[in-house]
Every structure is written in C-alpha cells, then in structure tokens.
Amino acid sequence: MPSQPNRRSFLKQSTLAASALGFPSLLRSANANSKLNVAVIGVDGMGFSDIKSTGDHEAVRFVGFCDIDSTRFTNADAAYPGVAHFTDYREMLAQLGDKVDGVIVATPDHSHAPAAMQAMRLGKHVYCQKPLTHTVWEARQMRLLAEKTGVITQMGNQIHSNIEYRLGTHLLKEGAIGKIKEVHSWVGVTGNERTKLLEPPTTAASVPSHVNWDLWIGPAPMRDYAPVYHPFVWRDWQDFGGGALGDFGCHILDPVFTALGLNAPLTVEARNSGINRHIWPTTQRIEYVFPSNDLIAGDTLKVTWTDGGLRPDRKLAKMPPELDLPKSGSLFIGTEGNMVLAHVAGPRLYPVEKFQGFSYPKVESFNHRHVWVDACIAGKKTSDGFHYAGPLAETVQLGNVATRLATGGEIDRRTGAPVESTLIEWDAANLRIPNRPDAEPLLSKSYRAGWEIEPA
Numbered sequence: 273m274p275s276q277p278n279r280r281s282f283l284k285q286s287t288l289a290a291s292a293l294g295f296p297s298l299l300r301s302a303n304a305n306s307k308l309n310v311a312v313i314g315v316d317g318m319g320f321s322d323i324k325s326t327g328d329h330e331a332v333r334f335v336g337f338c339d340i341d342s343t344r345f346t347n348a349d350a351a352y353p354g355v356a357h358f359t360d361y362r363e364m365l366a367q368l369g370d371k372v373d374g375v376i377v378a379t380p381d382h383s384h385a386p387a388a389m390q391a392m393r394l395g396k397h398v399y400c401q402k403p404l405t406h407t408v409w410e411a412r413q414m415r416l417l418a419e420k421t422g423v424i425t426q427m428g429n430q431i432h433s434n435i436e437y438r439l440g441t442h443l444l445k446e447g448a449i450g451k452i453k454e455v456h457s458w459v460g461v462t463g464n465e466r467t468k469l470l471e472p473p474t475t476a477a478s479v480p481s482h483v484n485w486d487l488w489i490g491p492a493p494m495r496d497y498a499p500v501y502h503p504f505v506w507r508d509w510q511d512f513g514g515g516a517l518g519d520f521g522c523h524i525l526d527p528v529f530t531a532l533g534l535n536a537p538l539t540v541e542a543r544n545s546g547i548n549r550h551i552w553p554t555t556q557r558i559e560y561v562f563p564s565n566d567l568i569a570g571d572t573l574k575v576t577w578t579d580g581g582l583r584p585d586r587k588l589a590k591m592p593p594e595l596d597l598p599k600s601g602s603l604f605i606g607t608e609g610n611m612v613l614a615h616v617a618g619p620r621l622y623p624v625e626k627f628q629g630f631s632y633p634k635v636e637s638f639n640h641r642h643v644w645v646d647a648c649i650a651g652k653k654t655s656d657g658f659h660y661a662g663p664l665a666e667t668v669q670l671g672n673v674a675t676r677l678a679t680g681g682e683i684d685r686r687t688g689a690p691v692e693s694t695l696i697e698w699d700a701a702n703l704r705i706p707n708r709p710d711a712e713p714l715l716s717k718s719y720r721a722g723w724e725i726e727p728a
C-alpha cells in the first residue's frame with residue numbers, strides 16, 4: 273500500500289488542481305490516520321458486493337451507509353456494525369461533510385448521475401456501478417465533471433480487472449489474432465425477462481413502511497409504487513434501467529473498448545423485436561461502426577451487439593464442431609485467427625490447429641475495488657476512470673437510443689434477420705445526431721422537479 277506521504281501530497285495536489293479549475297478546495301485534506309473514509313449509497317444487492325470487496329482493503333473505513341429501504345441494511349450491518357445509517361444521500365453527504373473521502377454509488381441506474389455528480393461536486397472520489405449512467409448526456413457530464421474536479425473515479429464493471437478480461441485484452445493488443453476485422457458481442461438474457469409486464473400495473477399497491485418511495489423515484493417521473501420495480505426488477509423499465517444492453521453492455525463491451533482503443537462510434541443501427549415506451553425489448557441487435565486505428569484491419573470496424581438469445585453464427589469462430597459459443601461474451605475475428613472471450617472465462621483462440629503450442633503470457637489480476645482505493649490514496653488515475661468509462665457508457669446508451677427509435681422491427685429468430693432497422697449518425701464532439709435531430713431528446717431525459725442535474 274502506498275505510504276501516507278504519497279496520500280497527503282496527492283490530496284494536496286488534487287485540491288490545488290480543483291482550485292485552479294475554479295472549483296472550491298473541497299477535496300479531502302489529509303487526515304491524521306491513513307484510512308480512506310467511504311460512504312455507500314445503495315447498500316444491498318450489488319452495493320453489498322461492493323461493501324465486502326472494498327471493505328477488505330486495510331485502508332478503508334466505512335463512515336456512512338445510505339439506503340431508501342430500511343430492510344436493506346442487514347448484510348452491511350452484519351459485516352460492518354455501527355456505521356451510521358441514512359435514508360437520503362443528500363443528507364448523508366451534508367451531515368458527514370469532510371468525514372467522507374470517497375463515495376460508492378450502487379443504486380438503480382436512474383439515480384447514479386445525480387448521486388455521483390453531487391459527490392464529485394463536493395470533492396469526493398467516486399466508484400459508480402455500471403452502466404455508469406442512465407443516459408448519454410449523463411455519461412458525458414460525469415466524464416467532464418470528473419475531469420474538472422480532479423477526483424479519482426472508477427466504474428463498477430469489476431471484471432475489467434479480472435484475469436480473464438485482462439488476458440484477452442492483452443492478447444488482442446499484442447496482435448495474437450492479427451488486426452481485427454469484426455467483433456460480435458452478446459448476452460444471453462432478454463431486456464424484459466424479470467417483470468413479464470409490458471406496461472406499469474394499473475392498480476396501485478401501498479408503499480411498504482420500510483421503503484421511501486419518493487427517494488427511490490428520485491429524478492424519474494413519479495409513478496405509483498408496485499413491487500415490479502424495487503428491488504432489482506427496475507432494470508427492465510425504461511425510466512429506471514437499460515434492459516439487457518444497459519445491464520451487460522458495460523461489462524461485455526469493456527474488453528472490446530480496452531483492447532481496441534475504441535471511443536465513439538460513427539453510426540449505430542438498431543433492430544428489435546418490438547418496443548413500447550415502458551419496457552425494453554425482448555431481443556435487440558445493434559450494429560456499431562467505429563473509426564479505424566492501428567489494431568483494426570479495415571477502414572472502419574463493425575461491432576455487433578445482440579441479446580435475448582441471438583448469438584453470432586458459431587461457424588464464424590472456426591471452433592471445433594463439438595464446441596459452441598458461450599451464453600454471453602465476444603467473438604473477435606482477426607486477420608490471423610479468432611478469439612472467443614466468454615463472459616466470464618479465459619480467452620480461447622481458434623482455429624485450434626493454428627494456436628497449438630501457443631504460449632499464453634502471464635498477466636496480473638486485481639481486485640477492482642482495491643484498484644480504486646489504492647488510486648484514491650496514491651492520486652493516480654484508474655484505467656476504468658470516467659475518462660474511459662464515460663465514452664463506453666455513452667456508446668452503450670446510444671445503442672438504446674437507436675433501439676427506442678426502431679419501433680417496429682420483428683427479429684426473425686430462425687435467421688436472426690430483423691425486418692426493420694433505424695440508423696443514427698453520431699457526432700460525439702457535439703452530442704448531436706445529424707441525420708435524426710428528432711432523436712436528440714432521447715440522449716437525455718426530463719428530471720423530476722428538484723432533481724435536475726447541473727451540467728458539468
């Protein structure tokens with residue numbers, strides 16, 4: 273672990289950097305001990321995984337647990353008894369003030385940006401669960417605000433630091449399968465398999481006494497409470513989550529972005545099995561076209577995302593006949609061979625004959641949350657900070673923008689060929705969709721009064 277003088281000098285430097293940029297000197301100054309004081313927003317579900325995995329770092333001390341559901345503290349309390357409870361993160365951040373160095377955000381997606389941006393504005397380092405944000409605009413603001421405040425950030429797509437993805441990206445960067453001609457990424461879940469509903473329930477259920485529904489709704493349009501939203505099932509609903517792509521895109525496209533140095537697509541074409549204004553589709557296919565670079569064979573690179581059971585043709589991989597593609601993962605087609613990178617398993621190179629005797633290099637595996645803690649202490653950027661995670665999250669959410677435009681396409685499950693598609697051109701620098709300006713409102717959303725987000 274880096275020594276305390278490093279931490280002191282970093283926090284001082286960060287404070288100076290923030291001041292120079294016109295931000296008040298709010299970054300935590302060095303405290304008497306070498307602990308990183310962490311507050312957590314959303315403490316069960318994935319939040320509890322984050323608590324366990326962050327908390328076993330010797331420098332971490334939890335100073336606040338916040339959840340809108342009083343029944344959801346049990347696991348966190350059992351692991352870390354005595355940490356102060358809060359229901360409203362705004363009150364937690366105000367009351368704890370400079371007792372907090374870093375904040376973990378593990379709420380449903382629609383509440384990520386308001387919580388994370390408030391924390392960054394107060395000079396707190398932020399670890400924010402994937403898919404980082406709920407909209408393209410929010411992802412851009414998160415990146416810009418991280419840059420302006422100088423806080424240390426990381427997205428919670430923890431497999432980024434695992435040996436499987438690190439080995440896969442290392443091999444691709446080293447050219448193990450040559451230059452890349454095309455990529456297919458897929459996940460074996462549908463965008464609406466948890467609710468089975470197509471529209472919000474029409475009969476209101478009474479709000480359980482342990483749930484603060486107003487705070488759960490947060491920035492989203494108010495609607496009646498029903499158990500089909502909280503916990504977990506919110507991800508199927510457009511107002512709160514991002515369906516299959518939102519849930520898994522920042523995991524499965526992460527090694528594609530990292531290995532191939534991708535940033536913003538040029539175009540995004542979407543097809544789906546039918547969508548309304550409430551629920552994400554059962555099946556979608558998104559074709560992203562990215563500009564070329566040294567690792568890419570052609571003038572552009574097509575990355576095709578599918579979900580809901582659609583997978584690429586296994587013959588593309590040139591795998592042995594007894595093998596099949598994994599339920600979820602990516603297939604990289606290179607000029608010198610192919611790689612299948614399952615979600616989550618080590619990379620496999622094909623055809624087998626060509627890679628017999630291939631010597632896999634040794635790469636290190638890290639605890640993703642410890643990477644963030646160490647970076648906060650040492651004052652170093654993480655490889656998965658918002659400078660990187662922002663463009664990845666923008667790309668994921670852009671796929672969902674195109675999906676919401678492609679309203680009528682039924683996908684033929686036999687051939688995988690959808691009937692209709694919608695293509696958007698992407699002007700990343702200006703956050704514009706030149707060929708479909710009518711789609712630009714979908715890059716952001718309306719915020720409930722009192723929950724508006726100030727641009728970075």
Ligand SMILES: NC(=O)c1ccc[n+]([C@@H]2O[C@H](COP(=O)([O-])OP(=O)(O)OC[C@H]3O[C@@H](n4cnc5c(N)ncnc54)[C@H](O)[C@@H]3O)[C@@H](O)[C@H]2O)c1
Nearest residue numbers: 314316317318339340341344378379381401402428503504
């Ligand atoms: N990295 C991963 O592998 C992974 C896996 C699952 C979920 N996630 C992400 O983690 C986040 C949480 O997902 P989940 O499946 O745990 O959802 P969940 O609904 O099970 O848990 C969310 C928790 O946040 C609380 N919460 C909701 N709104 C809140 C608010 N405004 N303030 C404080 N607490 C609030 C809920 O009561 C609940 O305890 C999502 O962003 C999801 O995409 C990541």
